[in-house]
Amino acid sequence: MSSELPTAPDSLPKYIVEGIPKQSNESLRDLQAWIDQLIEYREAVSAEDIEADDGEEIEEVDESGGTTTVIKRVDCGKDACTKCPETKHGPYRYEVSRQGGKLVWDYKGPVEG
Ligand SMILES: [Zn+2]
Structure with missing residues:
Protein backbone atom coordinates (compact mmCIF):
# COMPACT_ATOMS: atom_id res chain seq x y z
CA MET A 1 0.00 0.00 0.00
CA SER A 2 1.30 3.42 -0.94
CA SER A 3 0.88 6.35 1.39
CA GLU A 4 0.82 8.76 -1.54
CA LEU A 5 -2.18 9.83 -3.60
CA PRO A 6 -2.07 7.98 -6.94
CA THR A 7 -1.25 10.24 -9.88
CA ALA A 8 -4.26 11.10 -12.04
CA PRO A 9 -4.13 10.24 -15.75
CA ASP A 10 -2.93 13.19 -17.88
CA SER A 11 -6.02 12.90 -20.07
CA LEU A 12 -8.38 14.06 -17.29
CA PRO A 13 -9.44 17.71 -17.05
CA LYS A 14 -8.29 19.71 -14.00
CA TYR A 15 -11.75 20.06 -12.41
CA ILE A 16 -12.11 16.27 -12.36
CA VAL A 17 -8.62 15.70 -10.95
CA GLU A 18 -9.25 18.24 -8.18
CA GLY A 19 -12.83 17.21 -7.41
CA ILE A 20 -12.66 13.43 -7.37
CA PRO A 21 -10.21 12.94 -4.45
CA LYS A 22 -12.50 15.05 -2.22
CA GLN A 23 -15.36 12.55 -2.52
CA SER A 24 -16.12 9.85 0.04
CA ASN A 25 -15.36 6.21 -0.75
CA GLU A 26 -19.08 5.57 -1.08
CA SER A 27 -19.44 8.37 -3.65
CA LEU A 28 -16.40 7.08 -5.52
CA ARG A 29 -17.91 3.59 -5.76
CA ASP A 30 -21.21 5.10 -6.94
CA LEU A 31 -19.27 7.14 -9.48
CA GLN A 32 -17.41 4.06 -10.67
CA ALA A 33 -20.70 2.21 -11.27
CA TRP A 34 -22.22 5.25 -12.98
CA ILE A 35 -19.22 5.63 -15.30
CA ASP A 36 -19.56 1.97 -16.31
CA GLN A 37 -23.24 2.57 -17.11
CA LEU A 38 -22.43 5.73 -19.08
CA ILE A 39 -19.84 3.95 -21.20
CA GLU A 40 -22.22 1.07 -21.83
CA TYR A 41 -24.99 3.50 -22.82
CA ARG A 42 -22.73 5.41 -25.21
CA GLU A 43 -21.39 2.28 -26.87
CA ALA A 44 -24.74 0.52 -27.13
CA VAL A 45 -26.19 2.31 -30.14
CA SER A 46 -28.89 0.05 -31.49
ZN1 LIG B 1 -21.00 10.95 -56.25
Missing part, protein backbone atom coordinates in the same frame (compact mmCIF):
# COMPACT_ATOMS: atom_id res chain seq x y z
CA ALA A 47 -29.91 -0.35 -35.12
CA GLU A 48 -33.14 1.61 -34.50
CA ASP A 49 -31.04 4.64 -33.53
CA ILE A 50 -29.18 4.63 -36.85
CA GLU A 51 -30.73 6.81 -39.52
CA ALA A 52 -29.49 7.45 -43.03
CA ASP A 53 -29.06 11.07 -44.06
CA ASP A 54 -30.37 12.32 -47.40
CA GLY A 55 -28.85 10.33 -50.25
CA GLU A 56 -27.30 7.74 -47.94
CA GLU A 57 -27.96 4.05 -47.89
CA ILE A 58 -27.32 1.90 -44.81
CA GLU A 59 -26.06 -1.54 -45.83
CA GLU A 60 -25.36 -3.09 -42.45
CA VAL A 61 -25.51 -2.34 -38.73
CA ASP A 62 -23.39 -4.63 -36.54
CA GLU A 63 -24.03 -4.44 -32.81
CA SER A 64 -22.18 -7.65 -31.95
CA GLY A 65 -18.93 -6.00 -30.88
CA GLY A 66 -18.32 -3.57 -28.04
CA THR A 67 -19.13 -0.75 -30.43
CA THR A 68 -21.74 -0.32 -33.14
CA THR A 69 -20.36 -0.60 -36.66
CA VAL A 70 -22.32 0.79 -39.60
CA ILE A 71 -21.59 0.17 -43.27
CA LYS A 72 -23.14 2.73 -45.60
CA ARG A 73 -23.00 4.24 -49.08
CA VAL A 74 -23.07 7.98 -49.50
CA ASP A 75 -24.17 10.41 -52.19
CA CYS A 76 -21.56 13.11 -52.87
CA GLY A 77 -24.26 15.52 -54.03
CA LYS A 78 -22.35 16.60 -57.15
CA ASP A 79 -24.45 16.99 -60.30
CA ALA A 80 -21.65 15.75 -62.59
CA CYS A 81 -20.95 12.55 -60.63
CA THR A 82 -21.42 9.35 -62.62
CA LYS A 83 -21.97 7.23 -59.49
CA CYS A 84 -24.65 9.34 -57.83
CA PRO A 85 -27.43 9.08 -57.12
CA GLU A 86 -27.69 5.43 -58.26
CA THR A 87 -24.65 3.49 -57.02
CA LYS A 88 -23.23 6.17 -54.67
CA HIS A 89 -19.77 6.02 -53.05
CA GLY A 90 -18.48 3.40 -50.68
CA PRO A 91 -19.40 1.32 -48.90
CA TYR A 92 -17.64 2.95 -45.95
CA ARG A 93 -17.30 1.74 -42.39
CA TYR A 94 -18.16 3.90 -39.37
CA GLU A 95 -18.16 3.32 -35.65
CA VAL A 96 -21.12 5.05 -34.07
CA SER A 97 -21.21 6.11 -30.43
CA ARG A 98 -23.21 8.50 -28.30
CA GLN A 99 -21.71 11.70 -26.94
CA GLY A 100 -23.76 14.25 -25.07
CA GLY A 101 -27.00 12.70 -26.35
CA LYS A 102 -25.89 12.92 -29.98
CA LEU A 103 -24.64 10.17 -32.26
CA VAL A 104 -21.04 10.56 -33.35
CA TRP A 105 -19.99 8.85 -36.60
CA ASP A 106 -16.32 7.92 -36.56
CA TYR A 107 -15.14 7.21 -40.12
CA LYS A 108 -13.04 4.04 -40.34
CA GLY A 109 -12.39 3.92 -44.08
CA PRO A 110 -13.71 2.06 -47.12
CA VAL A 111 -14.92 -1.52 -46.77
CA GLU A 112 -12.47 -3.90 -48.45
CA GLY A 113 -13.58 -6.34 -51.11
Whole structure:
Protein backbone atom coordinates (compact mmCIF):
# COMPACT_ATOMS: atom_id res chain seq x y z
CA MET A 1 0.00 0.00 0.00
CA SER A 2 1.30 3.42 -0.94
CA SER A 3 0.88 6.35 1.39
CA GLU A 4 0.82 8.76 -1.54
CA LEU A 5 -2.18 9.83 -3.60
CA PRO A 6 -2.07 7.98 -6.94
CA THR A 7 -1.25 10.24 -9.88
CA ALA A 8 -4.26 11.10 -12.04
CA PRO A 9 -4.13 10.24 -15.75
CA ASP A 10 -2.93 13.19 -17.88
CA SER A 11 -6.02 12.90 -20.07
CA LEU A 12 -8.38 14.06 -17.29
CA PRO A 13 -9.44 17.71 -17.05
CA LYS A 14 -8.29 19.71 -14.00
CA TYR A 15 -11.75 20.06 -12.41
CA ILE A 16 -12.11 16.27 -12.36
CA VAL A 17 -8.62 15.70 -10.95
CA GLU A 18 -9.25 18.24 -8.18
CA GLY A 19 -12.83 17.21 -7.41
CA ILE A 20 -12.66 13.43 -7.37
CA PRO A 21 -10.21 12.94 -4.45
CA LYS A 22 -12.50 15.05 -2.22
CA GLN A 23 -15.36 12.55 -2.52
CA SER A 24 -16.12 9.85 0.04
CA ASN A 25 -15.36 6.21 -0.75
CA GLU A 26 -19.08 5.57 -1.08
CA SER A 27 -19.44 8.37 -3.65
CA LEU A 28 -16.40 7.08 -5.52
CA ARG A 29 -17.91 3.59 -5.76
CA ASP A 30 -21.21 5.10 -6.94
CA LEU A 31 -19.27 7.14 -9.48
CA GLN A 32 -17.41 4.06 -10.67
CA ALA A 33 -20.70 2.21 -11.27
CA TRP A 34 -22.22 5.25 -12.98
CA ILE A 35 -19.22 5.63 -15.30
CA ASP A 36 -19.56 1.97 -16.31
CA GLN A 37 -23.24 2.57 -17.11
CA LEU A 38 -22.43 5.73 -19.08
CA ILE A 39 -19.84 3.95 -21.20
CA GLU A 40 -22.22 1.07 -21.83
CA TYR A 41 -24.99 3.50 -22.82
CA ARG A 42 -22.73 5.41 -25.21
CA GLU A 43 -21.39 2.28 -26.87
CA ALA A 44 -24.74 0.52 -27.13
CA VAL A 45 -26.19 2.31 -30.14
CA SER A 46 -28.89 0.05 -31.49
CA ALA A 47 -29.91 -0.35 -35.12
CA GLU A 48 -33.14 1.61 -34.50
CA ASP A 49 -31.04 4.64 -33.53
CA ILE A 50 -29.18 4.63 -36.85
CA GLU A 51 -30.73 6.81 -39.52
CA ALA A 52 -29.49 7.45 -43.03
CA ASP A 53 -29.06 11.07 -44.06
CA ASP A 54 -30.37 12.32 -47.40
CA GLY A 55 -28.85 10.33 -50.25
CA GLU A 56 -27.30 7.74 -47.94
CA GLU A 57 -27.96 4.05 -47.89
CA ILE A 58 -27.32 1.90 -44.81
CA GLU A 59 -26.06 -1.54 -45.83
CA GLU A 60 -25.36 -3.09 -42.45
CA VAL A 61 -25.51 -2.34 -38.73
CA ASP A 62 -23.39 -4.63 -36.54
CA GLU A 63 -24.03 -4.44 -32.81
CA SER A 64 -22.18 -7.65 -31.95
CA GLY A 65 -18.93 -6.00 -30.88
CA GLY A 66 -18.32 -3.57 -28.04
CA THR A 67 -19.13 -0.75 -30.43
CA THR A 68 -21.74 -0.32 -33.14
CA THR A 69 -20.36 -0.60 -36.66
CA VAL A 70 -22.32 0.79 -39.60
CA ILE A 71 -21.59 0.17 -43.27
CA LYS A 72 -23.14 2.73 -45.60
CA ARG A 73 -23.00 4.24 -49.08
CA VAL A 74 -23.07 7.98 -49.50
CA ASP A 75 -24.17 10.41 -52.19
CA CYS A 76 -21.56 13.11 -52.87
CA GLY A 77 -24.26 15.52 -54.03
CA LYS A 78 -22.35 16.60 -57.15
CA ASP A 79 -24.45 16.99 -60.30
CA ALA A 80 -21.65 15.75 -62.59
CA CYS A 81 -20.95 12.55 -60.63
CA THR A 82 -21.42 9.35 -62.62
CA LYS A 83 -21.97 7.23 -59.49
CA CYS A 84 -24.65 9.34 -57.83
CA PRO A 85 -27.43 9.08 -57.12
CA GLU A 86 -27.69 5.43 -58.26
CA THR A 87 -24.65 3.49 -57.02
CA LYS A 88 -23.23 6.17 -54.67
CA HIS A 89 -19.77 6.02 -53.05
CA GLY A 90 -18.48 3.40 -50.68
CA PRO A 91 -19.40 1.32 -48.90
CA TYR A 92 -17.64 2.95 -45.95
CA ARG A 93 -17.30 1.74 -42.39
CA TYR A 94 -18.16 3.90 -39.37
CA GLU A 95 -18.16 3.32 -35.65
CA VAL A 96 -21.12 5.05 -34.07
CA SER A 97 -21.21 6.11 -30.43
CA ARG A 98 -23.21 8.50 -28.30
CA GLN A 99 -21.71 11.70 -26.94
CA GLY A 100 -23.76 14.25 -25.07
CA GLY A 101 -27.00 12.70 -26.35
CA LYS A 102 -25.89 12.92 -29.98
CA LEU A 103 -24.64 10.17 -32.26
CA VAL A 104 -21.04 10.56 -33.35
CA TRP A 105 -19.99 8.85 -36.60
CA ASP A 106 -16.32 7.92 -36.56
CA TYR A 107 -15.14 7.21 -40.12
CA LYS A 108 -13.04 4.04 -40.34
CA GLY A 109 -12.39 3.92 -44.08
CA PRO A 110 -13.71 2.06 -47.12
CA VAL A 111 -14.92 -1.52 -46.77
CA GLU A 112 -12.47 -3.90 -48.45
CA GLY A 113 -13.58 -6.34 -51.11
ZN1 LIG B 1 -21.00 10.95 -56.25
